[in-house]
Structures are given as structure tokens and as C-alpha cells.
Amino acid sequence: MGSAVPISRILDIGANVLPRVMHLALSELGTPAIRNRATLGGNICIRERRMSAFPVYLLLDIQLELKRAGTTRWIPLSRFAPGGGKIDLQRSEVLTRIRIPFAAWDFEVYRRINRETSDSADFLSFCGLARTEKNVIQDIRIAYGTAGSEVIRSREIENELVGRKLPIGKRELGPIMEILDAALALAADALTSFKRERIRSLLGWFLAELPDR
Ligand SMILES: Cc1cc2nc3c(=O)[nH]c(=O)nc-3n(C[C@H](O)[C@H](O)[C@H](O)COP(=O)(O)OP(=O)(O)OC[C@H]3O[C@@H](n4cnc5c(N)ncnc54)[C@H](O)[C@@H]3O)c2cc1C
Numbered sequence: 001m002g003s004a005v006p007i008s009r010i011l012d013i014g015a016n017v018l019p020r021v022m023h024l025a026l027s028e029l030g031t032p033a034i035r036n037r038a039t040l041g042g043n044i045c046i047r048e049r050r051m052s053a054f055p056v057y058l059l060l061d062i063q064l065e066l067k068r069a070g071t072t073r074w075i076p077l078s079r080f081a082p083g084g085g086k087i088d089l090q091r092s093e094v095l096t097r098i099r100i101p102f103a104a105w106d107f108e109v110y111r112r113i114n115r116e117t118s119d120s121a122d123f124l125s126f127c128g129l130a131r132t133e134k135n136v137i138q139d140i141r142i143a144y145g146t147a148g149s150e151v152i153r154s155r156e157i158e159n160e161l162v163g164r165k166l167p168i169g170k171r172e173l174g175p176i177m178e179i180l181d182a183a184l185a186l187a188a189d190a191l192t193s194f195k196r197e198r199i200r201s202l203l204g205w206f207l208a209e210l211p212d213r
Pocket of ligand 1: 003004028029030031034037038039040041042043044045046047051052053089093094095096
């Protein structure tokens with residue numbers, strides 16, 4: 001996808017092509033007027049903030065094509081925007097294309113808390129993806145966006161969950177929440193107690209909703 005395509009255009013042409021969760025995240029981004037103007041490239045390249053759909057871009061493992069005179073490089077989003085507000089955009093470089101892999105997920109969720117504005121101190125977005133087989137988690141990815149300088153993702157939780165049988169029991173949930181609390185304690189942005197509580201409850205909710213089949 002070209003980086004300068006407005007989000008409304010991506011939504012029009014991509015309804016049957018985009019991963020469902022990405023379509024949902026883009027359709028909830030700002031107002032119709034904002035979506036007509038804002039481009040996907042601009043949404044990714046804001047230096048100091050990771051915007052509302054960022055957790056989705058990250059978990060889908062999108063790849064970016066960056067160009068400057070005579071050189072082209074492809075880089076995964078996770079390396080382009082590793083957190084703390086920095087992006088790996090070099091002098092005179094522009095983001096030209098965005099590659100979105102099409103992996104099949106059995107369960108894909110995107111939620112916005114405090115949906116009116118991504119500028120609110122209590123803004124939170126959540127993305128969860130899972131693949132299950134015979135009641136066992138094969139792959140799972142979980143990330144939160146705070147519209148601050150980083151996205152919260154704990155690989156340790158994901159690794160803990162892979163191979164677990166569904167449903168996840170209350171006793172199993174305790175140690176997972178402890179890992180989450182440790183990850184939140186390391187978050188670069190100050191998190192309000194409302195956000196912390198929502199982050200915990202979203203994880204509990206997502207795990208409870210995973211279809212056992
Ligand atoms: C009322 C309102 C509500 C909003 N709600 C949301 C929301 O819910 N979720 C959300 O995510 N955002 C929201 N936004 C922010 C909006 O989506 C962003 O401003 C927009 O995504 C930026 O896209 P743009 O194309 O206008 O980029 P620009 O503002 O033009 O650029 C942003 C930055 O990226 C750089 N840049 C742009 N394109 C490239 C490129 N191709 N290569 C390299 N660098 C580039 C620019 O130099 C600039 O530094 C909202 C904004 C408003 C005003």
C-alpha cells in the first residue's frame with residue numbers, strides 16, 4: 001500500500017482485503033474528516049507518539065519501505081518504532097510503501113477505551129490476536145496503545161500463553177497478571193490507575209473470550 005493513501009480510501013478499497021482487525025482500527029480512527037485527510041504513512045511517522053491503531057500495525061507485523069536518494073530499505077515496524085518516541089527515519093528519508101502480511105487469525109479483537117479522542121490522558125487502545133487448535137493456543141499476540149510514546153507488549157506473557165489449554169483458569173491467570181504488572185512498571189509513559197486497571201481487565205476479558213475449539 002502506498003504511504004500517502006488517505007485512510008478513508010484504504011477503508012473503501014480494502015474492506016475485503018485488509019485484515020479485519022486493521023479495517024476496524026482504521027474505521028475508528030478520528031472523524032470522517034480526519035480519515036479523509038490523514039494518510040497511513042503520516043499516522044505511522046508521527047515521531048513522538050504511537051497513535052490509536054499502532055498496536056494493530058505492530059501485531060500484524062507490517063513492514064515499511066523507506067527511500068532516500070538512491071537507497072531503499074525494508075524494515076519491520078517493530079524496529080522502525082521501538083518505543084520511547086523515537087522512529088528510525090533517517091535524514092531525507094521518506095516512508096513510501098507499507099506491506100501488510102495476511103496471516104489467518106481465529107480470533108482478532110480491537111478495542112478503544114475513551115474513544116472520543118486519542119489526546120485524553122485515559123485513552124487506551126487494545127489489540128489481541130490468537131490462533132487456536134484443538135483447544136490449545138498456537139499463537140497469541142497482545143498489545144496496548146496509550147497514544148503516548150510507546151506501545152505496551154509483553155512477549156513474556158505471549159510465550160507463557162502459547163501451548164496452554166483453553167479455557168484459561170483463574171489460577172493460571174494470577175501469574176500472568178503478575179508478569180503484566182511487571183511490564184507496566186517498566187512502561188516509559190506514566191500510566192494512570194484507570195489505565196492500569198483497564199489494561200489488566202482487557203487482558204482478562206480477551207483470555208476469557210478465546211474460543212475453545
Ligand atoms: C480531531 C482529531 C482526532 C484524531 N483522532 C485520531 C485517532 O483517533 N487516532 C489516530 O491515530 N490519530 C488521530 N488523529 C491524528 C491524525 O490521525 C494524525 O494527525 C494523522 O494520522 C497524521 O497523518 P497525516 O497524513 O496528516 O500526517 P502529517 O500530519 O502530514 O505527518 C505526521 C508526521 O509524519 C511525517 N510524515 C508524513 N508522511 C510521511 C512519509 N511518507 N514519510 C516520512 N515521514 C512522513 C511528517 O513529516 C510529520 O512529522 C486525530 C487528529 C485530529 C485533529
